[in-house]
Amino acid sequence: MKPTVVIGGGVVGLFTAYFLQQQGEEVIVVDKGDMEENCSTGNAGMIVPSHIVPLASPGMIAKGMAWMFSSKSPFYIQPRLDKRLVDWCLQFYRHSNAAHVQRSIPYLKAISLYSKQLYLDFVATHGNEAIKLQDRGLLMLYKTKEGEKEEAALAHLARESGLRAEILSKDDIRKLEPHHEVDVLGGVYFPDDAHLSPKDLYRLLKNHLEKSGVQLQRNVTITGFEKSAGNVNAVMTNEGKIDCGQVMVCAGSWSGEIAKMLGFRLPMMGGKGYSFELPNTPELKQASILTEARVSQSPYGEKVRFGGTMxxxxxxxxxxxxxxxGIFESIKAYYPEFKAAFPSQDKIWKGMRPCSPDGLPYIGKAPGWENVAFGAGHSMMGVSLAPATGKLLADLKSGKIGTLKTDAFAVDRYAR
Ligand SMILES: Cc1cc2nc3c(=O)[nH]c(=O)nc-3n(C[C@H](O)[C@H](O)[C@H](O)COP(=O)(O)OP(=O)(O)OC[C@H]3O[C@@H](n4cnc5c(N)ncnc54)[C@H](O)[C@@H]3O)c2cc1C
Incomplete structure (x- = not known):
């Protein structure tokens, strides 16, 4: 039996290797980087069944246009003559409507809840000391009437689809944050969300995989494929070729380039975001999103991580x-008592979110190829959806038919 090659050792690639290895496969993970830092290490670590609305949704275009004119705003597209970017923007525009949101909700909800359960199983097997999963929900905080209206509408959609969502007053929020006078109008609490330490999860996965016999090949770049009759027989790298029986492409925001090598179109753009850790004083206890600022806040006891921008x-x-x-200033706007100095540039982490134009991931078989599948394009939900994506790809390899509906995630949806 030839090995399965997983292209890309981010959190999605590692969970794919994890489930493949569990079913007895020989697995080689190949990454062009050193697997110390990528988009999977410094993000906010939120597991978000509440995020049932894709990024491409009504109102996003108008909001995005307004944000373009502020240098501190949470969103920016660098205007440039790039065919890939123009194509991506057109597709984003085409999907920013209510019908797309309604169609996507059941798919995102089902895969998110499945992934959350796989995280709970993962913790039951590997313990929680390392990854520090806090199953304590997520609070969406708002300061403005407009924010209140938007978040109440999202809470309504979530409830309609069977998820739990509670609208909280300022006094309710004070009970969740006993050390802070939170300067907001209110918030929506999603009790089924959770957060973990992404860097520790990533380290645990790497150690576990290497101990289990999975090869992690660092600083090796995929440059092409040896193909015959609808099959890939080997992946070509800057270090030589690797014979393979199956290829799983989990190359994050670079997955469109790999699709191009395989002769089909997979629209993808990298959405850069930043994060930094600060001492947690006075202690914030509840993970939150500062909604008007689009900033995430993930507390880990003595430290707290803030992240944002696209x-x-x-x-x-x-x-x-x-x-x-802009991220830093929003902290004081929501938590005026939070004490922290502005972090220096060397303390800032950055990552490229792999963004598909319709806000849905690509999961499944590659068009035209018998033994190639993709797990990519999870945008703001790559950590959240990585276990489910890995399990779905491992099931695809073993021929197991699951009950989860995945046609909205079809890899060939732009190649047809
Ligand atoms: C500020 C910020 C906050 C976030 N917060 C959250 C959150 O709270 N919850 C959540 O779920 N998600 C969050 N995300 C998104 C999440 O980080 C990403 O969706 C996720 O990390 C993507 O994982 P990945 O494995 O697909 O890609 P990556 O982590 O980018 O990994 C892809 C890998 O493929 C490798 N690669 C690419 N091309 C090649 C090639 N040709 N040959 C070999 N290797 C290759 C790269 O080197 C890279 O290591 C956040 C992102 C940001 C920026």
Whole structure:
């Protein structure tokens, strides 16, 4: 039996390797980086069954246009003549409507709840000391009447689809944050959400996989494929070729480039975001999203991580400190008593979210290829959906037919 090659060692690739290894497969994970830092290490670590509305939704275009004109705003598209970007924006525009949202909700809800359960199983097997999963819900905080209206509408949609959502007053919020006078109008609490430490999860997965015999090949870039009659027989790398029986492409925001090597179209843009950790004083206890600022707050006892912004730009490595300043200023706007100094540039983490234009991931078989599948494009939910994606890809390999409906995630939906 030839090995399965997983392209990309982010959280999605590692969970794919995890479930493949569990079913007795020989697995090789290949990553062009050193597997110390990628989008999967410094994010907010939220597991979000509440996020049933895709990024492409009504109102997003108008909001995005308004944000484009502020250097501290949470969203920016660098205007440039790039065919891929124009194509992506057109598709995003086409999907930003109520019908797309309604169609997507049952799919996102089902895969998110499945993934959350797989996390609970993972913790039961590996313990919680390392990954620090806190199953304590997520609070969506709002300061404005407009924010209240939007979040109440989302809570309504969530309830309609069978999820739990509670609208909280300022006094209710004070009970969740006893050390803070939270400066908001109110919030929506989603008790079924959770958060964990993404860096610790990533480290645990790498250690577990290596101990279980999975090869992690670092600093090896996939450059092409050896193909014959609808099959990939080997992946070509800068270090030589690797014979394979199956390929799983989990290359995050670079997955569109891999699809191009395989001859089909998979629209994808990298959405850059930043995060930083600060001492948690006075202690914040409840994970939250500061909704008007689009900033996430994930507490881990003595430390708390703040994250935000979505920059679709060609400057992959650049850190825009104006936007980091925007994140930092929003902390005081919601938690006026929070004490912290502005972090220096070397303390800022950045990651490229793999964004599909309709806000749904690509999970399943690659068009035209018998033995290639993709798990990519999870945008703001890659950690949340990684276990379910990995399990679905492992099931695909073993021929197991699951009950989860995945046709909305079809890899060929733009290639047809
Ligand atoms: C600020 C911020 C906050 C976030 N918060 C959350 C959150 O709270 N919850 C959540 O669920 N998600 C969150 N996300 C999103 C989440 O981080 C991503 O969706 C997730 O990490 C994507 O994982 P991935 O494995 O698909 O991609 P990546 O982590 O990017 O991994 C892809 C890997 O593929 C490798 N690769 C690419 N091309 C090649 C090639 N040709 N050859 C070999 N290797 C290749 C890359 O080196 C990389 O290591 C956040 C993101 C940001 C930026």
């Amino acid at each position: 920059e679709i730009s060609s400057h992959v490595d650049k850190i825009n400190m104006r936007r980091v300043q």
